[in-house]
Amino acid sequence: MPTSQSRRAPGTLGERFAVLDPATGEAFDEAPDQRPDVLDAVVGRAHEAWRSWRADPVARATALRAAADAVEAAGADIAPLLTREQGKPLAESYAEIARAAARLRYFAELTPGPQPITDGRPVHSEIRWRSLGPVAAIVPWNFPLQLASAKFAPALAAGNTMVLKPSPFTPLATRLLGSVISAAFPEDVLTIVTGREPLGARLASHPGIRHVTFTGSIPTGRAVAEGAAASLARVTLELGGNDAAILLEDVDVERIADRLFWAAFRNCGQVCMAVKRVYTPARLHSHVVEALAQRAKTAVVGSGLDPGSQLGPVNNAPQLARVERYTAQARADGARAVAGGHRLDRPGYFFAPTILADVPPGSPVVTQEQFGPVLPVLPYGSLDEAVEAANDTGFGLGGSVWGTDLDRAEAVAGRLECGTAWINHHAELSLAQPFAGIKQSGVGVAGGPWGLYGNLRPFVVHRPQEA
Secondary structure (H helix, E strand, O other), X not given: OOOHHHHHOXXXXXXXXXXXXXXXXXXXXXXXXXXXXXXXXXXXXHHHXXXXXXXXXXXXXXXXXXXXXXXXXXXXXXHHHHHHHHOOOHXXXXXXXXXXXXXXXXXXXXXXXXXXXXXXXXXXXXXXXXXXXXXXXXOOOOOHHHHHHHHHHHHHHXXXXXXXXXXXXXXXXXXXXXXXXHOXXXXXXXXXXXXOOOHHHHHHOOOOOOEEEEEOOHHHHHHHHHHHHOOOOEEEEEOOOOEEEEEOOOOOHHHHHHHHHHHHHHHXXXXXXXXXXXXXXXXXXXXXXXXXXXXXHHOOEOOOOOOOOOEOOOOOHHHHHHHHHHHHHHHHOOOEEEEOOOEOOOOOOOEOOEEEEOOOOOOHHHHOOOOOOEEEEEEEOOHHHHHHHHHOXXXXXXXXXXXXXXXXXXXXXXXXXXOEEEEOOOOOOOOOOOEOOOHHHEEOOEOHHHHHHOOEEEEEEEEEOOO
């Protein structure tokens, strides 16, 4: 199926870069390495496409539904490619594709209508909603398709056009997804560009872009915001998390151990809102450590294309080095690796699922986002101490509280400094809910109607009630 980028393939001129399979560490394909100077033409065409795309909300909704159908129909082609470049088990790739289709359908049904303003004046005032124009999205490698759809579905539903850049670690499945869904859209409504830096920096700072949405690291997020500021473009930034899970005294350890483990280790721990620290009452600490360690030791680690694999590799060599560095520092600080603690002796970027005990609270594996299959478990003496430790971070994406008394757990959850708090589960999101972080975890809101209105601007019309 043709797309705007495949029909025109702007600026590639044969330049390409290798895409590696993290299960082997070897290149298995290539992607176009587009130059930053192609963006002037790409954004210009997106602006031209916007003129008609913004005008017909009924046609947009129909196109979004057709795109969702196309994504589902192409799942068997997209999922293996996603697993090959990202590393996650094939079942998780299919789940990511299903989520992308569901998000397209969700936003197809959201239509912002006019809102009257009642303020007692003899004037009829009404808020109407207008799209922004060409918008940009920069997407990371951990959930390439899910995060791409979280950006393009609301933006396109709102009447904007989009230029989307995936991570150079995972460009292929996104390009294929773009090919599949762009067949439902007019030309240049959605364009995928691929390449290494400074392509992303140029896209974020392009004067023709009216909104930049980015998911990734805090340093890169700051750079994106600085680039967008040059043209006063709107920004939405999701910059990761260091989510804490607090276990209460009445927690049933065996009952919650599986859920807690997978809340930390799904996608090899490469989830912005994964559990990254566990705080447990001191008397339960050894029980919690052993329950999690048993699951770490028995989890099946292997290629995501192997049906028996539960955990795949870390996605890329720099991230594997980060995980190794944080784990080694923790052990040097006195931590014990009750399970794992080392890279696996095989090709690819595999790291053994790791449970750390006796970790000093100031160790980087506690204070920073390790973003890998490593989980520190820390004891606490009082609940106030646990809440203070959970909040003592520059991050504020999510958090959770685990216990039998739900009212008490909810009261503790209300004390967490984060955007979303869960009770007895973690990192589960509805398409209809807002998703936002505080502190350094981000700026702006994604998800639900908030995600739609973040891609719109109000336009107010006043008229007299009488001539």
